[in-house]
Amino acid sequence: MKIKSFAFIGGDRRQLYAAQSMQSEGYKIYVCGFDKPCGDWSFESVSADEAIKNADCIVLPIPLTRDGSTINAPYSTEPIKLDDKLAASFSDKRVFCSMKNKLLSLSQQWKQVRLYDYFAREELAVENAVASAEGAIEVAMREYEGTIHGSKCLVAGFGRIGKVLSKMLDGLGADVITAARKKQDMSMIYALGYKPVDIKNLCDLRDIDLVFNTVPALIFGAHTLALGCKNAIVIDLASAPGGVDFDSAQRLGIKAIHALSLPGKVAPKTSGEIIKNTIFNMLEED
Amino acid sequence: MKIKSFAFIGGDRRQLYAAQSMQSEGYKIYVCGFDKPCGDWSFESVSADEAIKNADCIVLPIPLTRDGSTINAPYSTEPIKLDDKLAASFSDKRVFCSMKNKLLSLSQQWKQVRLYDYFAREELAVENAVASAEGAIEVAMREYEGTIHGSKCLVAGFGRIGKVLSKMLDGLGADVITAARKKQDMSMIYALGYKPVDIKNLCDLRDIDLVFNTVPALIFGAHTLALGCKNAIVIDLASAPGGVDFDSAQRLGIKAIHALSLPGKVAPKTSGEIIKNTIFNMLEED
Amino acid sequence: MKIKSFAFIGGDRRQLYAAQSMQSEGYKIYVCGFDKPCGDWSFESVSADEAIKNADCIVLPIPLTRDGSTINAPYSTEPIKLDDKLAASFSDKRVFCSMKNKLLSLSQQWKQVRLYDYFAREELAVENAVASAEGAIEVAMREYEGTIHGSKCLVAGFGRIGKVLSKMLDGLGADVITAARKKQDMSMIYALGYKPVDIKNLCDLRDIDLVFNTVPALIFGAHTLALGCKNAIVIDLASAPGGVDFDSAQRLGIKAIHALSLPGKVAPKTSGEIIKNTIFNMLEED
């Protein structure tokens, strides 16, 4: 069956950008849950019933739900229930969602639905890393009284975000120290032109201006903060509880910021395009 | 005579950072005109008389004055008069200032003062270009709904700021088009890896996401804006009146921002260090 | 036991650079198998017996052997037998080698020796990737009649060498297209600023100036070569038989070069230091 239409139910502005990008490629778009002010768009928000009835595919938001019982829909005046009735209405549709396992745990009814977890896709994670890295740099530029150029930046972790962030900071002219655990990662960090440091030895560092943590483990404890980061701005990108001892940071007078969900906040347009690309990749492979 | 002390009279926080950086190198510092809240500093604001009497060198702010009769001193509760009495009190001092010609035009008395225009120094201008370029990128990140990475950026002008901004945008992964007037500048733009365009042909461009203007001449008129920049954020870094037809931009629904005096706003610490370095260069050459 | 001395038996000039670098850090060095002219060095080549007797650790070359019965020793006038007698002489030593499995297959005697395969270490492979990438660029510069800057370069594969080579070519100002198989690798290629292409679609490319293959599978067949690479220089870095149909290339008049073992050839000094660092890493972990 040739896909011709998509219904976007709930979510924030990146869903609208995804919808807009699909519309510009000729797809018919229905949106539901955007009746509060959220910018100028060419679509009108309709009811969930109408949206679902008309569309070949459904797109649910990131995150899917915050309370476990309604769809995450910050721009909707009415809650959209995440119940068996909704699941039943999806029976002959392809449904693109995040948090698929959560959905399956809610009720047996969801097992009947053709669910595609686009948020679990590796290519979306990689592309979101670009938006996260830029968002982190935007925070750093706003908070730091010096220039990134010439500053001493520590990037902890050499996963997706760490790789992109190291490159961008280097591209802005920072002195980039990247911390990793494995010897081969340290070798690659050196090969790509940054200064490698073993994550076990963070407390040997001194005079860091900006810390970017991407590791979801408590690696910035009081000791490490006090020794090398006492004049630094610390930006933690790791999901809660993060990798920074925020209490100690406060006690030490260190500004520490937990910056989460950056892609949707700082770059909803790019995030929307990434969602669209990932959904199209999944349809192509289907 | 060996210089041992500096008095900073008026100005914004970058003067305090310059003072702090000198203090950390062992100089005795006096500040005047900072009795309003302006952050935590180790100096106390004293009277102009006391500051001047004790110091070997005086540092006046950027800009020197906004009204022609008092020193620019936004953190001072009392105005500091820029009069013959002040000039007389400087008679045996080295005075570092901006807008030296303005000062000389105010009264004959200033001709007796040893004035050093640190703001007219080329190396300060080059180093400030880094802070201006970063400030422009910070504005772009805040205003643009996409990522700089992958966006199509137009940098108009290949002077100090244009050179640094092109490099930084390229370092973030943007598609950088740099406009210049001279053939050899276009060749150098190409040699450094950006796409050159003749500034006469800006109206041939299409689908620009971000415009950064550094040229102080009206090069972004209604026609050029409407053709290539209709979905762009336009950031004008050129001093007033700038290079953008802001009325037309508004009529076309284009977001255009006149971003001036960025170094002092976005990076007072780095700006302060640049001021210190420039003053020390001038003393060394003296 | 504190290690104080190393014996290098056989190999090429990178072994001598490794030895020199260790010597400069205070270790006592013995070398064997370097009595032919091989540059100016501060060591004298001694017999295997003498070298082994005096040293705490033995370093065997890369590759260990070419014929299966003697140590690879191009600068030795006499062959050095790789036999049970040699193995027995190593009984109380730490022996750093390449091709450990080959050695173990030669005879039971080798099972008694404390063998450390430094060539199998991931960090050595990563660091050698830098030398391989530079070596490939050196070949390209020598063979290509244009400049790398502004040329259209295809890097096939996004492993260690592909990552470093893409970055270096980009750093020289080439237009870099990097081919990978996985969607997330293509996303990372895009995130890092290169143009991604699916390795299945190489035949869609046109007008490539320089091809660098790192994939050890026949991906440059007659069809792909004829369509997109007919004016290209093709440099194959994949181990024999490589990834290029050399016969077809020749028939099509395409210059194709199988460039193997580049690190030892183009950068023996850096390769020697990598060997030293890897051996020291292994001793530290021991």
Add this chain to the structure above:
Amino acid sequence: MKIKSFAFIGGDRRQLYAAQSMQSEGYKIYVCGFDKPCGDWSFESVSADEAIKNADCIVLPIPLTRDGSTINAPYSTEPIKLDDKLAASFSDKRVFCSMKNKLLSLSQQWKQVRLYDYFAREELAVENAVASAEGAIEVAMREYEGTIHGSKCLVAGFGRIGKVLSKMLDGLGADVITAARKKQDMSMIYALGYKPVDIKNLCDLRDIDLVFNTVPALIFGAHTLALGCKNAIVIDLASAPGGVDFDSAQRLGIKAIHALSLPGKVAPKTSGEIIKNTIFNMLEED
């Protein structure tokens, strides 16, 4: 008059590449002085008379002449005289040449000819800087036993070649120190991410691996060489007599190479295209 044809008289392979590139854009091409083997080309070498008679424009080589009496034509079996008869045959043609002043000094006859000195054009000089920089890197890669990546490189001079070379070495992962005379150049060097050094203080440097000189003045004397460059490869790109004391270098055992005319040697194709672009720029402005 619309230009339809070009005659290339003398020169090396970059002239043939320029001719080939013009031919591919639809111009009729005549070449003279290429009857010795010089690669596979689609043109036949004809006599000067035939070439000149048929062409609207004449292109003379770089350098124009080596002996003052014949055209520089290394691929010609017969000398091509640079005499009044040749000048007379050019009377109604546009003649693109290098060394225009030399030509005018030869005889009054040349004053009647419409001479255009393409080699004096700034944009050609800038674009040739790319080829010179790459050529210098090729020499460095061939001569140096380490990798450029991780090496300590000194670039003396921040003119066209210095700017491009600093960027390329940085792009390969070298530690780049760039020497200049003016404070604002040093500030720009810092702004672009390299380490600035005052050219007066070269003798303070230590442990340089690779020296690239672009300054046509003796700045690398015995003292500077002995202190900081004693293990370096020194590559002098400045025109004769260059900026290096070659005798002292030899005495000190330092490998010093005077690398001249690199663009034509290492990248004749790109050089040919630059010549074509410059000539077309001049015709457009004419």
